[in-house]
Amino acid sequence: MKMQKEKSDxxxxxxxxxxxxxxxxxxxxRYKSKIYTSIYxxxxxxxxxxxxFQETFIKVIKTLKAGRYNDExxxxxxxxxxxxxxxxxxxxRQKRNPTVVSSEGYDIFGVLEFADESQESKLMINQRDVDLRKIIQRLPDDQKEVLIMRHFCEMSFKDIADITGVSINTALGRMRYALNNLRKMIEEHNLMLNIS
Incomplete structure (x- = not known):
């Protein structure tokens, strides 16, 4: 008889x-580290x-108990x-936007921070960041998801495709649509993004 660790999913x-x-x-x-990391x-x-993470596993258990898991x-x-x-x-639920922090520990949206900025330029940058967050939140969920995973979580398109259950081409297409939609919305809102 196989040991638990030797059994397939x-x-x-x-x-x-x-x-x-x-x-x-x-x-x-077997998977808690990968799942927790993707959430974190x-x-x-x-x-x-x-x-x-706990809510996720409660939902997994309920789905398994209800017999609704479709193994592929x-x-x-x-x-x-x-x-x-x-x-x-x-x-x-929180009706707030996530603060996206890079691996170096700074907010991605706070890209333009200079030591001797005037109060006016700080206000303009803060407003730009708020506007950018709002625009990203207006993207369709599938596009927003790929954009966040790719640019903010620095995931490969292969990983994104695996996690979202789509082909790499679909993930690439969603990213392309997300970037096109962002450009359109930025132009519509006359948002000045001076990110170099």
Missing amino acids: LELIQAYIAGNESGVEELLN LQVKDEYLAEDI GKFLPWVIRIAQNMVIDHFR
Whole structure:
């Protein structure tokens, strides 16, 4: 008989559905780091990431118990997609925009910060950042998701395609549409972006 660690994702899911709680426990141990990291990269808050991680697994368990999981050999991308949706739902509920922080620890939208800026230029930059966040939030969810994953989480298009469950070409197309829509909205709002 196989050890839990040797079983495939599908075997563990089937064991869990059959009543063996350790099946889902092994899946959790197997993927918790990747799932938590994908959440944390978007929310940049340990406690919030832990909450969303727990909500994600509650939803996974409910879906498995209800027999609604459709196995295509892609358990991890399916769970990460649920996590992505939970993150988006969180920000919708909070009606606020996420602060996107780079790996160096600064807000991506605060790109233009100079030591001796005048108060007026600081106000203009702050307003530009607010406008840019609002415009990004107005993108369709699938475009916004790819834009955030690519530019702010620095994910490859292959990873984005795996997580979102689409082909690489579809992910590339969504990015192209997102950038075109951003340009149009920026022009419509006469937003001055002097990012070099």
